Amino acid sequence: MKLGIGIGWRPEIAAEVEALTGVDWVEVVAENLCADHLPDSLVRLRERGVTVVPHGVSLGLGGADRPDAERLAGLAARAELLGTPLVTEHMAFVRAGGPLTASPRLEAGHLLPVPRTWDALEVLCENVAIAQDALPVPLALENIAALVSWPDEELTEGQFLAELVERTGVRLLIDVANLHTNHVNLGQDPAKALDELPVEAIAYVHVAGGVEKNGVWHDTHAHPVxxxxLDVLAELRSRVDPPGVLLERDDAFPPGAELAAELETIRGTLRTAGGPRGARTGARTGTTAPPAARPGARDRTAVAQTALLSALVAGTPAPEGFDHRRLRVQSRALAAKRADVVAKVAPELPEILGDGYRAAFLDYARSRAMSDGYRRDALDFVERILVSGGLPDPVAQRRLTHWWEDRSGPRPPSRTTRIVRAARAVLAEK
Structure with missing residues (x-):
């Protein structure tokens, strides 16, 4: 299907996106949509004939666990609601631990790279097949950006993607910004990756901005492209005419005129890059089901991913073979992202805590890994403040206590709950 030129729809720029001319389609983060109704802006765009593609970020198809049936059902419901021609997700893991490792469940809150090994490939292929069976439309998977690389990898990124397509028939969402990120951070050649992957399997392309700090490229989606x-986009265009190209922006949103200018730059790059010089056509269509992962592949993958994620979010020793400096950079980035997202899902907290919010949250994050999403993370953060002695400002203490009780939900009172209630009772007497 020919999608054309698109832009990532976000609530913060809904009006700007609606006003843009020459936008053929939009992509929306699937988890940000209700499963039974759409925001008015998306309704209006669909009425104008604009295709809307849901882009999932939480399945974790590269993880050791099989895909969660409830998450798959939610993605399928959003696909039906949007009447979309396809859905997209990532070649990444986002959680680890749990029954396969008899260890606590850990959440990354971020897309982390899978090891490019045969074990990880077999697990990913089996997970993709499960997802394809559960979804009403075709699935495309995105390559991700990385700050760290796994030791002892057995395949290049291009080879890994080619094998994935050959075994499952899944489509590809190629993010050229992520290829550039991996070039700067990991020394991987984007041209080589493009030469090795089956470009005929590309469903569409992402283009996004980032920034380099101290020799590390951060794929922020908050800076201009x-x-x-754009050079990587031109390299891709010289190999294939992609069905769609989409501009992503997730933060620090510029005025509509700047978004329009970036879209025009993308169009110009596609026009001047030249026609395809010959695409790979060797990949199979994936019409036969991929074999189940070999015995032990999931367990081995689970142990490896849990060790890495635990080092990143729980302060355990770094697994052997990893670059310790890069792990520290990634760990700080994950904690900063947690602080930013919690501030968005619970904006009252930085308002109550003021300038002390960020330092307090980062201190909390160093000793407490996320295990059940950002909203639970916000509650756990406030619980820690209240249990550890609260705040010197009685007004802020009272507001924080009320905030926690209003959102903790009906459940048997834990020790923490009893402490919070006792604190509120003391405050009420003052």
Whole structure:
């Protein structure tokens, strides 16, 4: 299907997206949509004939566990609601631990790279097959950006993607900004990756901005698209005419005129890059079901991913073979992202805590890994403050206590709950 030129729809720029001319389609984060109704802006776009594609971020198809049936059902419901021609997700893991490792469940709150090994490939292929069976439309998977690389990998990124397509028939969502990120951070050649992957399997392309700090490229989606990223887009266009190209922006949103200018730059890059010089056509269509993962592949993958994620979010020793400096950079980035997202899902907290919010949250994150999403993370953060002695400002203490009780939900009172209630009773007497 020919999608054309698109842009990521976000609530913060809904009006700007509606006003843009020449936008053929939009992509929306699937988890940000209700399963039974759409925001008015998306309704209006669909009425104008604009295709809307849901982009999932939480399935974790590269993880050791089989895909969660409830998450799959939610993604399928959003696909039906949107009448979309396809859905997309990522070649990544986002959680680890649990029954396969008899260890606590850990959440990354971020897309982390899978090891490019035969074990991880077999697990991913089996998970993709499960997802394909549960979804009403075709699935495409995105390559991700990484700050760290796994030791002892057995395949290049291009080979890994080619094998995935050959075994499952899944489509590809190629993010050229992520290819550039991996070039800067990991020394991987984008041109080589494009030469090795089956470009005929590309469903569409992402283009996004980032920033380099101290020799590390951060895929922020909050900065303008840079020339090196556009160069990778031109490399891809010289190999294939992609069915769709989409501009992503997730934060620090510019005025509509700047978004329009970036879209025009993307169009210009596609026009001047030249036609395909010959695409790979060797990949099979994936019409036969991929074999189940070999015995032990899930267990081995689970142990490896849990060790890495635990080092990143729980302060355990770094697994052997990883770059310790890069792990520290990734760990700080994950904690900062947690602080930013919690501030968005619970904006009252930085308002109550003021300038002390960020330092307090980062201190909390160093000793407490996320295990059940950002909203639970916000509650756990406030519980820690209240249990550890609260705040010196009685007004802030009272507001924080009320905030926690209003959102903790009906459940048997834990020790923490009893402490919070006791604190509120003391405050009420003052």
């Amino acid at each position: 840079t020339a090196p990223v």
